[in-house]
Amino acid sequence: MIDAPAVSAGKTSDAVLDRLTRLHPKVIDLSLGRVERLLDRLGHPEARLAPVVHVAGTNGKGSLLAFLRAMLEAADKRVQVYTSPHLVRFHERIRLTGGLIDEAALIALLERCEAVNGPEPITFFEVTTAAAFLAFADDPADILLLETGLGGRLDATNVVGRPRLTAITPVALDHQQFLGPSLEGIAREKAGIMKPGVTCVTGPQEPAALEVLEARANEIGAPFFAHGRDWAFATTPGGFRYEDANGVRELPKPGLLGSHQIVNAALAVACAAQLGEFGLDGAAIAKGVAGANWPARLQRLTKGPLVDALPQGWELWLDGGHNPAAGQALAATLKEEWMEGEACRPLDLVYGMLDTKVAAGYLEALAPLTRALQAVRIPGEAASLSAEAAAGHARTAGIDAAPAASVLTAVQRLAQEGIEPGSGKPHRILICGSLYLAGHVLSENG
Structure with a gap:
């Protein structure tokens, strides 16, 4: 776990977070330059992370990571998770191997980023993502599950040069004022997390979005593991059936309610199939599917x-x-x-x-x-x-x-x-x- 200096009485992370919201006039201003500048001054913690599973998409990102986290923890792996937004406390965004980041550590990291950045413009998400990378870099782990904040190509999380795996959940219209008015344009932004030589797993997609995603994968040389071509699933009375080139797997009903959660769980199984070195056997995958928990999803x-x-x-x-x-x-x-x-x-x-x-x-x-x-x-x-x-x-x-x-x-x-x-x-x-x-x-x- 990361070590944090003592925090003076009365100091709170909420107060620091409030100050950080004032470093940029906009809540969202998609760019990589500002976060890259700060990470450079911090000694590039993004280069010292555990193997990263980087996830973009419109819906289901948090649920996908909940299923993956449950599978990996069932295989006794040390898992970190970065998600947004939080529901009740900011700490929910940064899950270390021992649990959510504690108050003292969070304050110390936020203040370090604040001091190193100085008065230069940077968005709240960018500076807090840098703080999260510092936390993850100093916490020994087997794997980091990393969710984009918005889009992908210019998202602050997209400074990770070579993730272990990328995944794209179903793409739909959302955030058009930032990502563009068309499904194809939004898919192009999500595809920005793909990296040469790094497998990208995609969930069910509209044909227009799938065409864009596959074209980007082919353009940069990213192996493409696509639903409907390379893997498939079907609902069963007891849960769902997953199938790829390695065979058929019967899975239990997901721990999260709803038919759409079967989509997310099946995508998690497809991701697990690409993470062979993590010991995700049938028992760990089934336990993760049935045991996943994610608040505010029905x-x-x-x-x-x-x-x-x-x-x-x-x-x-x-x-x-x-x-x-x-x-x-x-x-x-x-x-x-x-x-x-x-x-x-x-x-x-x-x-x-x-x-x-x-x-x-x-x-x-x-x-x-x-x-x-x-x-x-x-x-x-x-x-x-x-x-x-x-x-x-x-x-x-x-x-x-x-x-x-x-x-x-x-x-x-x-x-x-x-x-x-x-x-x-x-x-x-x-x-x-x-x-x-x-x-x-x-x-x-x-």
Whole structure:
């Protein structure tokens, strides 16, 4: 583990992180020059990392890494993980071999990066990624699972010169204001993490995206292990079946709920097939598939003030998906898991979303399944849609919607409406639309 100097009383990582947000006028400004400058001054920690699995894509990156981490840990490997954004505390982004980075170590590394960078412009993600690389470089590990922040080609994580493996989850429209308006353009940005001679594993892709990814792999000489050509999967009653040139493997139902998680789990198995030196035998892979855990991916909340506000028998769930593809995947899972037979009961939504997202596209798939929706502004997020605007998007999608002052108020209103005479079965309430909203809920609900 990394050694950190003593931290003076009263000093917090939140205070340092707040200062770092002021080093650049923009939250996002895609470039590699600033982070490369800082890493050079820090002695190039990115060159001293454990073997890296570098992951880009639109949806499923965090879930893919959760499955891979569970597999590798089942094989007794020392695993580091870098993900973003965090849900409750920044520390969640930097997982060392002994667990999440501790407060003293985080403060020391952030302040070191702050001092070395000085007043020069650098984005929050760039400077904190440099701090993460320092932490990982000083923590002996077998492997580092590294998630891009946004895009790939100009993402701050893309300073790793030769990863052990790259992987690209399904590519869809998202962050068009930064990555371009077309699926092909977004795929081109994601393909930027590919490196010559380094195998790239891809999940299921739209034909237009797949063509771009394969062309880039061929252009730079990156072996390309593609779904539908080199590996495949199919759902089975007990889980799913994975197949590649080495044969067929029967896997259990993933530990994360939903048909889209079978896609993520199968992609993790495809990645494991390319990591032969890590001892990922059938038992470790199966244990990882079944045991993976990743908060705010159709997570049931079972305690806290929001749960206490519900009538007897009601359920409260949380999901952080936030773009049209995520809305479609969520809707497919709800139809499969919640809308048939004895499992069927009325579904209400508490919804909030950033104003940079395609709100109507996310909600359209959910509209036929939803009884009513309460819309909220995401607390503490300047880029959040207002409750009124979010409710307007929901009504446009065909959902009976109204704004609410808070998540608690929204839950209370839905509960009151749902216990009126003749309302039938207890309801499910799903809080959705944003990882930032999910993080707020997890924090405030304990």
